[in-house]
Amino acid sequence: MRGTNQSMVSEFLLLGLSRQPQQQQQLLFLLFLIMYLVTVLGTLLIILAIGTDSHLHTPMYCFLIYLSFVDVCFSSTSAPKVMAIHILRNQAISFSGCLMQIYFLCVFAVMDNFLLAVMAYDRYVAICHPLHYATKMTHQLCALLVVGSWVVASLNALLHTLLMARLSFCADNIIPHFFCDVTPLLKLSCSDTHLNELMILFVAGLLMIAPFVCILVSYVLIACAVLRVSSTRGRWKAFSTCSSHLAVVCLFYGTIISLYFNPSSSHSAGKDTASAVMYTVVTPMLNPFIYSLKNKDMKGALRRVLTMKFSSTP
Template sequence: MGGTNQSSVSEFLLLGLSRQPQQRQQLLFLVFLIMYLATVLGNLLIILAISTDSRLHTPMYFFLSNLSFVDVCFSSTSVPKVLANHILGSQTISFSGCLTQMYFLCMFADIDNFLLAVMAYDRFVAICHPLHYTTKMTHQLCAFLVVGSWVVANLNALLYTLLMTRLSFCGDNIIPHFFCDVTPLLKLSCSDTHLNELMILTEGAVVMVAPFVCILISYFHITCAVLRVSSPRGGWKAFSTCGSHLAVVCLFYGTIISLYFNPSSSHSAGSDMAAAMMYTVVTPMLNPFIYSLRNRDMKGALRKVLTMKFPSKQ
């Protein structure tokens, strides 16, 4: 890293929250803490409920448990650092720590993206080809889709990180954000960033848009299949299983597209931070509620977990 990067900056200052008035900082710290605890607790309950209830050992819930695990990791990449900085009264993060945080944020965002597409495909097979569901969605295919998501996401995040190491950071080290994101770092660089920006708009767009297109195609076929159902109640019941997934898709892709695929001139620190907070903190927190509140099987499994009695030690 040192041979290719002539940066004189050894650390960055994450001033996303510290630029707020003191009273608002306290409020934001409390909001971040509550949302992070809700994210960890909610997603871990989802994982525990799925793993302990044999009725939920199906592809749909297998993908959901993986999504919950990734959401915990996603939030844990940025929020604990925000909370620690506030408690310690320090906004610094080392240069290597900043790149490491960026790497894991990119990786977990990509895995979220791929898993949402995989879950859409699972719903497509379940609704459009119900008689062949068990033969199509085999354990081997499910494992391959999840492992493939991790591998591609890691390679994509590694590419962004290696491209960032070739840049120089000469003086300004203030990031008006609460974590090390690609866009704020590119603005601080004093070297040519055209290659990085080109990769975001090409390779990054493919990684993000391709799963999104797969989701749209899946739901187009699902909608056509539902409309062909003679019973309105049966059609609604079939489509209602996709409602939770659609809500998460809209929330996730709406913020991602507004944050990364708008012209750089249209970005402002406030809007960028609000959008980033939506997909790094709010969406992972809402996922367990969205997927469990409208799902009778999931609510039953969660009820069992919450009322579980552990044997007392004699």
């Protein structure tokens, strides 16, 4: 029947992070505002530093620009709503707004995943095949990898959003979260959600696991190549070029695994919320610092950008 395809719930209520007194609400608002502003500022500085330094116009740093852009977009899908919840007490989000948030969260999460895999492959080529790096990592291949990632991520997000749109929500509209996530919404639905769950298991699972396997394989090959280097200094130099990327990979996948791949018996509302905050807000904020503080070229480029900025100030 046509009526079963239409939701009886026109909006949802996001409970946010805390239902404590107003003073704590204001503190949470201030905390998220600071983290969001730091994320945006850090991303802009990285893009400016790479864009103004011709020595950094290489595939690795181009991928870093894309990753930084995706991170700030990822944070922007949830942080503004969290701030609205805790300062304006605006917990309502429309059904269409909820679907839109799910779509963009899916797009940027998968893009983060793919870009980390692409950057791992870039490091593999640079370390294991340095003489062929320029011929292997061409501008055409880099563009193809980025565009292909966007297409696959968008199609995956569209699939899950359309599957969610076909469900009915009859009574309960309270989401015990600070953003519209797929899992809490499926629990609220009064429709058959087996197809949604199957697609999450196979499609979304595949898109998360396959890049992770690529990263593992790349670093196993990198480790084997580095261990064959005779000098200790040469080994350290090769590993240091991967340290920033490895730190971001561990942070990204650590929060995802703790949030989505733990046994259901180990889940608790507080733990899941903390993992979600790490995943959607804290990790995007830390990535610019990780890449800039662990990289001499980036630190030099950032210093030049800041020096130029302050010297031009009257």
